Amino acid sequence: MTPTITAFERSPDGGKGLARDTRVRWALEEVGQPYNVRLVSFQAMKQPAHLALHPFGQIPTYEQGDLTLFETGAIVLHIAERHSGPLLPDDPNARARAITWMFAAINTVEPPILELVTARILEADKPWTKDRLPLVMDRVRDRLQQLSARLGDADWLDGAFSAGDLMMVSVLLRLRASGILDEFTNLSAYVARGEARPAYQRAFEAQRAVNTGRSAPC
């Protein structure tokens, strides 16, 4: 049964691929699973019908038969577990390590990046933001320094490309506008390798098409 995901009717980033449905689209493209998209307005996201699917009123959600999931990480892991393909290795230990990198991306690397996004957007007009921003940026740099040291000159975080890399590249992409990513040559190249994957390209184009009005997927 073809799964249906939800995405922003109009993404706040205007189609730059930073909305979290891109991560799910990318995972679906990596395993060759076709999918439907239902677009949701900001207003509809806070209504009971959508809150029944996603208690925090966000996108994406994932519906397939009588299963409904929310949370990007859980959806990507579900897709990875239920399809053979590049997202999870067959070896049990390598598989557990790939899942570790998924959690590292969203629970260790992303939180300071979310703080930076909050400081730059939600608190942009606050009197403290100019003085506070360097501290927040340094906390992001601390994490990237450690990630950069671990990656070294490898192509991916642990052997072949996996769902861990999908999630880490997606998280790091949020930093591009800040310029911080460019301070770490190997991480910039790592992100570029992720973006160059045909599955990412298809996912990116699909979400961009929604936001530039080139097509109306559903």
Added chain:
Amino acid sequence: MTPTITAFERSPDGGKGLARDTRVRWALEEVGQPYNVRLVSFQAMKQPAHLALHPFGQIPTYEQGDLTLFETGAIVLHIAERHSGPLLPDDPNARARAITWMFAAINTVEPPILELVTARILEADKPWTKDRLPLVMDRVRDRLQQLSARLGDADWLDGAFSAGDLMMVSVLLRLRASGILDEFTNLSAYVARGEARPAYQRAFEAQRAVNTGRSAPC
């Protein structure tokens, strides 16, 4: 083979159970898996030997035979997947939903709580913190409001207790000192139900013993 986890030699919270090894201890206790603990000093956490296990220089780690994992979420999921018991239901859809709540805990509910911890501790002496703190607290309240609405008068987030509840209770425990948790009666009761579980009690006592010098587990 008995797994070995790492924990703080001296936890910053002095044994209140907020260090992340408590979450892993709790999971191990729920499935009845004995474990060894290796204590690590703040200094040793930043040295190459520990960084080889945990690239971000934190605890906990998990070693079992030739497998090394880091990231609390990944470790708890690994334990849940490899043992029958209360952490993951047998039904595939219920299992996917329990994993969804694990991700919701650490990627949707915990980030604003981490921001609050950062504001109250790392930025405690900054001139902006007094004016900024109410904003940060309101962002936490927004998430708790949504979580509280979903939980309603149920005991657990989705049917029986699962690893999703283990993680959500652990995340919410970080809020107790702020007083915010007390604003949501059903969430306070939910956290208390988690703390009342015998497995949590054993995990809590084990980490407290380390930090009060009552024993030296290894």
